[in-house]
Every structure is written in structure tokens, then in C-alpha cells.
Amino acid sequence: MSAAAPAPAASAARGGDAERGLSFLADLSEALAGSLDLAKTLDQSLTRIAEFMQAEAASMFLLDAERDLLECKLCVGPVNLLGLRLARGQGVVGRAVAENAVQLVRDAQGDARVHLRVDAETGFVTRSILCAPLSTAKGPIGVLEVINRRDGSPFGDADARLLRALAAPAALAISNARLARDQLEQQRLKREFDLARRLQKALLPRRRRDGFPLLAVNVPAHEISGDFYDYFELPGGRIGFVVGDVSGKGLDAALLMTRAASLLRWAGKDGLAPGEWLRRVNDELCETTSDGRFVCALVGFYDRSTRSAILAGAGFPPALLLRDGAIEELPSEGPPLGILPGVAFGEHALELGTGALYAFSDGVTDVRSGDGRLGPDGVRSLLLRRAALAPERRLRAIVGELKQLKLVDDTTLLLLEEPRPHAPELVLQRRFPARAEQLRELRAALRRSLDQLGVEPDLRDRLVLAVDEACCNVIRHAYGACGCSGDMVVTLSQHEDMLEFELADEAPPVDPARVKPRDLSDCRPGGLGVNFIDALMDDWQLAPRAGGGNVLRMRKRYLPLQEEETE
Amino acid sequence: MSNEVTTQTLDGLEVVRLSGEVDLSWSQQVRRAILDALERAGAVGVELSQVSYIDSSGIAALVEGFQTARGNGRRFVLVAVSKAVLAVLQLARLDRVFVLVDDLDAARG
Numbered sequence: 001m002s003a004a005a006p007a008p009a010a011s012a013a014r015g016g017d018a019e020r021g022l023s024f025l026a027d028l029s030e031a032l033a034g035s036l037d038l039a040k041t042l043d044q045s046l047t048r049i050a051e052f053m054q055a056e057a058a059s060m061f062l063l064d065a066e067r068d069l070l071e072c073k074l075c076v077g078p079v080n081l082l083g084l085r086l087a088r089g090q091g092v093v094g095r096a097v098a099e100n101a102v103q104l105v106r107d108a109q110g111d112a113r114v115h116l117r118v119d120a121e122t123g124f125v126t127r128s129i130l131c132a133p134l135s136t137a138k139g140p141i142g143v144l145e146v147i148n149r150r151d152g153s154p155f156g157d158a159d160a161r162l163l164r165a166l167a168a169p170a171a172l173a174i175s176n177a178r179l180a181r182d183q184l185e186q187q188r189l190k191r192e193f194d195l196a197r198r199l200q201k202a203l204l205p206r207r208r209r210d211g212f213p214l215l216a217v218n219v220p221a222h223e224i225s226g227d228f229y230d231y232f233e234l235p236g237g238r239i240g241f242v243v244g245d246v247s248g249k250g251l252d253a254a255l256l257m258t259r260a261a262s263l264l265r266w267a268g269k270d271g272l273a274p275g276e277w278l279r280r281v282n283d284e285l286c287e288t289t290s291d292g293r294f295v296c297a298l299v300g301f302y303d304r305s306t307r308s309a310i311l312a313g314a315g316f317p318p319a320l321l322l323r324d325g326a327i328e329e330l331p332s333e334g335p336p337l338g339i340l341p342g343v344a345f346g347e348h349a350l351e352l353g354t355g356a357l358y359a360f361s362d363g364v365t366d367v368r369s370g371d372g373r374l375g376p377d378g379v380r381s382l383l384l385r386r387a388a389l390a391p392e393r394r395l396r397a398i399v400g401e402l403k404q405l406k407l408v409d410d411t412t413l414l415l416l417e418e419p420r421p422h423a424p425e426l427v428l429q430r431r432f433p434a435r436a437e438q439l440r441e442l443r444a445a446l447r448r449s450l451d452q453l454g455v456e457p458d459l460r461d462r463l464v465l466a467v468d469e470a471c472c473n474v475i476r477h478a479y480g481a482c483g484c485s486g487d488m489v490v491t492l493s494q495h496e497d498m499l500e501f502e503l504a505d506e507a508p509p510v511d512p513a514r515v516k517p518r519d520l521s522d523c524r525p526g527g528l529g530v531n532f533i534d535a536l537m538d539d540w541q542l543a544p545r546a547g548g549g550n551v552l553r554m555r556k557r558y559l560p561l562q563e564e565e566t567e
Numbered sequence: 568m569s570n571e572v573t574t575q576t577l578d579g580l581e582v583v584r585l586s587g588e589v590d591l592s593w594s595q596q597v598r599r600a601i602l603d604a605l606e607r608a609g610a611v612g613v614e615l616s617q618v619s620y621i622d623s624s625g626i627a628a629l630v631e632g633f634q635t636a637r638g639n640g641r642r643f644v645l646v647a648v649s650k651a652v653l654a655v656l657q658l659a660r661l662d663r664v665f666v667l668v669d670d671l672d673a674a675r676g
Contacts, residue, residue: 436592443588443620458654465655468622472591528623528659535658 021162024052028166032173042170046074046144049166053130053159055146061086061093062134062142062174070094070143077147079124091115096131096143102164105129106154128154132163134171141174196254197225203261205231213302214241216414217395219403226253227361227412228261232269237304240268243414244297245316245361247336253293260285260295260337274299274312278334278345282314285338294336298359302416307352309416312345316359319348320380322387323355327380356391357416358383390425391417392496400454424495427453434475434488434505442490443468449492453499455558463556466536467501469529470552473515478507478550499556501537506549512542568619572600580675581608582646586617589625598628605635609642612674616647621655633665642666646674 028045035041042060050058057077061070061084070093072084089098092113096103108114108126119126127148133140144167149155197220204218216229226246233239242264246257263281272280277299285295298319300311311319313332321328333346350357360379382401386394395413402411428449432438443464450460467490474488486506493500517531533540533554540554570587581604589597604611613629615621629645636643644666648656656662668674 436590439590439592440588443590461651461654462658465620465622465658468590472622472624475591528626532623532655532658 021165024048025165025169029169032169035173038173038177042173043074045170047076049144049163050076050146053146053155053163054150055130056148056150057124058144058146060134060142060144060170061097063088063097063140070097073142079118079122081118084118086115092129092131093143093145096133096145097140100133100135100140102133102160103129103131104155104157104160106156127152130155130159130163132160132167134167134174136171136175138175141171141178144170192251196251199258200225200228200254203228203230203258205229211419213304213418214239214414214416215391215395216243216412217399218412219399226257228257229412229414230261230265230268232265234269234271234301238271239302239304240271240299241302241414241416242268242297242299243316243359243361243412244295245412247294247296252291256293256295256338259288260297264297264299268299271301273347274301274310275334275345275347278312278314278337279343282334282337282343282345283341286341294338296332296336296361298332302352304418307418308350309352309357310347310349312347314345317361319357319359320383321350321352321355321357322383323353325384325387327384352416352418354418354420356387359414359416361412390496391415391419393494396454424493424500426491426493428492429489430491431487431489434471434479434486434507436472436475439468439471442471446490446492453494455499459558462536463499463501466533466554467503469532470501470503470554473529474503474505474507474550474552478505478510481510482508484508497557499558501554501556503552503554504545504549505551509544509548510542510550515542568617572597574600574604576608577671578675579608579610580671581605581611582614582671582674583611584614584617588620589618589628590620590622591624594622594624594628597625598631601628601632602635605632605639605641605643610644610675611636611641612644612646612668612671614646614671615652616649618649618652621652623655623659626655626659626661629665630661642676644668644674644676646671 028048031041031045032038046058046060049055055077057079058075059072059077059081060074062073063070068088070086070088072081075081086094088094092103092105092115095113103113105111105114106128108116108129114126114129116126118124129145129147131143131145134142134144144163146155146163204216207215214231216231218225218227218229220227226249228242228244230242231239242261244257244260244264246253246260248256260281263284264277267277267280270277278297281297294315296315298311298313298316300309302309311330312334313319313330314334315336316332318329318331321330330348330350333348334343382398386397389397395415398413399411428445430442430445432442446464446467447460450463455463471488471490479485484507488503488505491502491504493502515530517534537554537556540552542550542552545551568587570589570593571585573584575582575584583600583604585597601611601613611632613632633643635641646668647670648667653662656665
């Protein structure tokens with residue numbers, strides 16, 4: 001430390017200059033806070049700070065948090081330090097960051113903290129240094145430095161306090177600008193992800209409801225998926241199908257997925273044998289994919305007239321063929337696509353008959369179950385347990401179980417199966433005297449049944465209300481009109497994704513034309529029941545029953561699988 | 568929750584408290600309790616926090632109370648409406664017809 005204390009009047013911040021210092025700080029803060037071009041404002045501010053502090057040189061270093069380096073971003077004075085990099089803790093500047101404290105060096109040449117390399121290289125003689133960290137709530141983000149007072153005296157404690165005050169608005173302005181930039185970047189990324197996800201969804205084929213033998217579901221684990229599936233009809237009655245899984249996650253994987261999906265569709269539509277189909281796509285992908293990413297896929301054709309299929313896999317998990325309660329594995333006979341050109345892909349021919357073929361991405365076997373993974377055995381037991389359900393409900397049930405196990409990867413399931421006539425499944429049937437006291441018990445039974453079907457509570461309550469209202473009408477109007485009594489039978493059945501509620505009574509026939517909803521804008525008691533039924537059900541019909549009585553059928557479709565799972 | 572209707576006078580407000588599942592089997596009882604309360608007092612609050620289900624006949628009893636009160640210049644409010652009741656009121660487009668209040672203090676107006 002230098003013994004020669006400077007004369008008080010020589011320092012800018014001393015004596016009657018305190019007020020000047022405050023007013024300079026206010027000006028500087030204002031300029032930084034209102035800046036539209038922060039880089040330029042900071043540059044001008046640094047020049048003003050150097051002048052105000054009567055310094056020969058000034059510089060600003062910013063911390064690169066990733067590399068933990070300080071880099072000189074702004075500089076005024078005889079020596080150009082722009083781009084100079086220092087480690088955290090290196091020199092006086094580095095120490096200001098490491099300690100997050102002002103550093104005052106009165107005599108640079110005799111101070112061990114000082115890094116004199118620049119002096120040696122430039123001939124500049126550093127005498128006194130003052131450094132203040134640019135502090136934020138999250139720690140220092142850089143350093144403000146002034147060197148050598150012009151009058152030759154060293155910087156003092158009052159200068160240190162002043163520089164520390166001047167560093168504050170600069171730090172705030174930089175930190176705000178970074179925050180704004182990060183937010184913009186986040187918004188941009190979100191827009192890109194949204195777009196990618198929409199594009200991906202648009203690539204998946206629409207679900208067919210016309211007895212088509214293929215059904216698939218894709219549940220992305222993240223915003224965007226690396227999995228895809230496809231199916232299409234070829235002239236001659238064959239159906240092509242594809243299921244694929246791109247390595248990696250995020251936008252890169254999504255882009256490769258769209259490319260792979262297009263290529264596989266394009267090659268598949270030529271009707272080539274599955275092995276040749278994969279070979280062609282593999283060669284194409286090898287030419288253009290070089291960043292280590294690859295695509296696992298399974299492709300095949302199904303011939304409805306012979307109920308036979310031929311398929312080939314490229315690094316895809318084995319397809320599982322369920323027939324007569326037994327499971328046959330059909331492993332991939334070739335490596336993933338996009339790695340090695342010119343390889344061959346072996347095929348499997350199979351007779352589907354009344355069986356079911358499942359192809360699933362490894363997301364399915366990766367699903368966590370307890371401590372371990374679900375694994376191939378877990379998947380097999382899951383499929384066997386659910387085998388009796390109609391295809392759509394089966395996939396819904398399987399996906400439901402997988403979801404409970406928490407998906408850790410994209411999950412895609414493709415099912416090939418000839419539609420069997422699945423009779424409507426009887427869920428609940430109750431016969432009871434048509435009296436209001438019976439309805440509470442009926443509602444409780446209906447709630448239990450709908451819960452078991454996995455109908456979500458809001459919809460469940462609405463359906464219960466509609467059925468209850470219909471029962472009230474039977475009690476009040478059908479039986480009430482004749483003053484007679486009798487039984488009624490309520491039946492809930494399920495057919496694919498349709499819930500059907502049937503109410504049968506033995507009352508005198510009711511004229512269906514007279515049962516109409518009323519105008520809701522007319523506020524009066526009574527007559528709301530039919531409105532509720534109308535609003536809550538997809539459709540309903542009332543008809544006289546053969547052999548006497550009436551039958552009311554109400555139907556409600558609950559959310560189809562695909563819309564539900566990929567939203 | 569058992570089906571129950573009780574009536575209570577609180578600082579000039581008749582409180583009709585319903586609980587359980589309001590359906591056709593006893594909605595006439597509910598209707599009677601509401602109309603009787605309107606005979607006795609200038610302000611009636613129907614407390615519905617413990618109602619887990621209501622059908623259109625229960626809604627009709629509330630509508631009748633509302634209309635009777637309006638005809639006689641009485642105050643008629645629904646207090647602490649449960650989620651289940653609110654869903655049905657919304658379905659019938661009645662949620663903006665009735666005066667709904669959060670508690671008995673607000674019911675006095």
C-alpha cells in the first residue's frame with residue numbers, strides 16, 4: 001500500500017464533490033435504464049465514468065458463466081484490452097468477481113494481486129487500479145475497472161465507494177437486458193416446438209372407424225415426439241403399415257422423424273417387399289444423416305383377402321403375434337436405419353388369422369414399473385391380460401396402465417387385427433319398481449359402473465343426471481299418467497367407444513312426438529328433464545316396445561382414444 | 568349424507584338448509600319448506616353446501632321459490648352452492664338467474 005495519501009481535494013469524490021457524484025450517478029442510471037441500445041449506452045457510460053473518475057483508462061469485463069471466464073467487452077484508454085480473457089480469481093479484475101468485492105490497488109507495481117502481463121506487452125505503466133464487481137441478486141456478472149488517476153495520485157477509499165455505486169446501474173441494465181433476451185429466446189423456442197408438434201401430428205394418419213384392421217396410438221413423453229406410425233392402402237387391396245422411433249429427443253429428433261416418416265411412406269407406396277422397402281430408405285438416410293442419429297422402424301404389408309402379412313424390422317423391438325393365447329416374437333432382422341448403407345433386412349411372413357399383431361416402440365418396454373423397467377415380459381403379460389377387450393378399448397386400457405407406470409419415453413403402439421364383431425358389452429342392468437325412492441340406489445350403481453369404465457367424474461355425473469331425469473319422466477309421466485305402477489329396467493352397455501343407456505317400462509305407450517325439450521329462456525319450474533337429456537346425450541330415441549311399454553335409448557360417445565392421447 | 572331439510576331463523580333471515588341428494592322422492596318436501604319460509608320472512612336463503620346431487624324436480628322447487636319471492640318483493644338467495652348443484656344450474660342456464668352468495672352473511676344482503 002502506498003504511504004503517500006493523496007490530497008483530499010485531488011479526488012473527484014471528495015470534498016464538495018459528493019453532490020456532483022450523486023448527480024452523475026443519477027444521470028448514468030437514467031441513461032442506462034432508458035437505453036434502447038444497451039451496448040452503445042454502456043460504451044458511452046464507460047467513457048463518462050473514466051472522465052468523471054479522472055482515470056487514464058477504464059474497462060468492463062463480463063463473466064461467461066459457462067466457461068467461467070471474464071472477457072473484456074468494453075474499454076477506453078491508451079491500451080486496447082478488448083477480448084482479453086481472465087480466469088475467475090485471476091488478477092485484480094478476477095479477484096473482484098471471485099470475492100464479489102471492490103478491489104483497490106494503490107500501488108500496482110508493488111502489489112502481488114496485480115497481473116502485469118499487459119504492461120509488459122504494451123509498455124503501459126499501471127500505477128493504481130480500482131475494480132468494482134457488477135453485482136446482481138444471482139452474484140457478480142462482471143467487473144468495472146478504472147486505471148491510473150490522471151493526476152498521478154492513487155485511487156482512494158472514496159473513489160472505491162463511488163465506483164461501487166456507479167457499477168450498480170450498469171449491472172442492473174445488463175442483467176435486465178439478458179433477462180429480456182432469455183424470455184424472447186424462450187418464446188421463440190416455444191413457438192418452434194408448437195409448430196413442430198403440429199407438423200408431427202399432421203403426419204400421423206387419421207384413425208379409421210370403418211372396420212379398418214389397423215389402430216395405433218402415440219403418446220409423446222415430451223412436447224415433441226420421436227415416434228411415428230403410418231398406414232395406407234395400396235391398389236390390389238394390400239395395406240402398408242409403418243411404425244418408427246428416432247433416436248434422441250428434441251427438435252433435431254423431430255426433424256429426422258418427419259424426414260424418416262416421409263421416406264418410409266414414399267418407399268412403401270411403391271409396394272416393394274418390406275426388406276427392399278427398408279433397404280431403400282436406409283440407403284437414402286445414410287446419405288443424408290451424419291450426426292449419429294438413427295431410426296428404428298418396422299414396416300409391412302397386410303393382405304386382407306388372405307389375412308396374411310409380411311414384415312421387416314430395422315432395429316425395432318420384436319413385434320408380438322398373439323394367436324390362441326400364445327405369443328410369438330418376430331424380431332428385427334436388420335440394424336437401425338441411417339447407420340450402414342447397403343445392409344439387407346430379413347422378412348417375416350405370418351398368417352394373422354384371428355390373431356393380433358402388436359408393434360411397439362421401446363418406450364413401451366422402457367416404462368418404469370416399480371424399481372425396474374416393465375420389460376418384455378411385463379408387456380406380454382399386459383397384452384395377454386387385456387386380450388379380450390375390443391381393439392379400441394384394449395389400446396386405451398394398455399395405454400392407461402402404461403400411463404400409471406409413468407412414461408419415460410415416447411410410446412407408440414400399433415395393432416393389426418381383423419375386426420371381430422364385438423357384441424355390445426353389458427355393463428349394468430337393474431330391474432326395479434318405478435318409484436322415486438328407488439332412484440338413489442340406481443344412481444349409486446351407475447356411478448360405480450361408469451367409474452369402472454374410466455369415465456371421468458364430470459361426464460359421469462352428467463350421464464347419471466340424464467338417466468335419472470329419464471327415469472323421473474317414466475315414473476311421473478308414463479306411469480303417472482295412468483295412475484298405475486310397474487317395473488322398469490335400466491341397462492348400460494358399451495359398444496366400442498359408445499355408451500348406451502336403455503330404459504324399458506311396462507306403462508301405456510307414450511307418444512314420442514309429445515316429448516320435447518322446452519325453451520330454456522322461459523324461466524319456470526318443471527319440464528327441464530328432457531332438456532338435460534338433450535344436452536347431455538349425443539342422441540336418444542323413444543319408441544313403443546313390442547309387447548307393451550316404452551323403450552328409451554340414449555347414446556353417448558366418450559372421447560375416442562386418439563384425440564384423447566395425442567392432444 | 569342423509570337427505571334432510573331444516574329451517575332456521577337467523578337475524579331476520581330464514582335459512583332453509585338442504586343436504587343429501589335432492590331428487591323426485593322428496594323434492595315436494597323441499598318445495599314446501601321453501602314456500603313456507605317465504606311466507607314467514609322477507610328474506611330466504613337456501614343453503615346448498617351439503618347437497619351432492621340435485622335433479623330437475625329439485626331445481627324446479629328452487630325456481631318456484633325464486634318466482635314467488637319476486638312476485639312478493641322478497642329476497643331469495645342460494646347460499647354456498649355446492650359444485651354438484653352449480654353444474655346442474657349451469658346446464659339449465661339458471662346460474663345467472665338466481666342470486667348466488669358465498670355465505671350467510673352475504674345472504675342478508
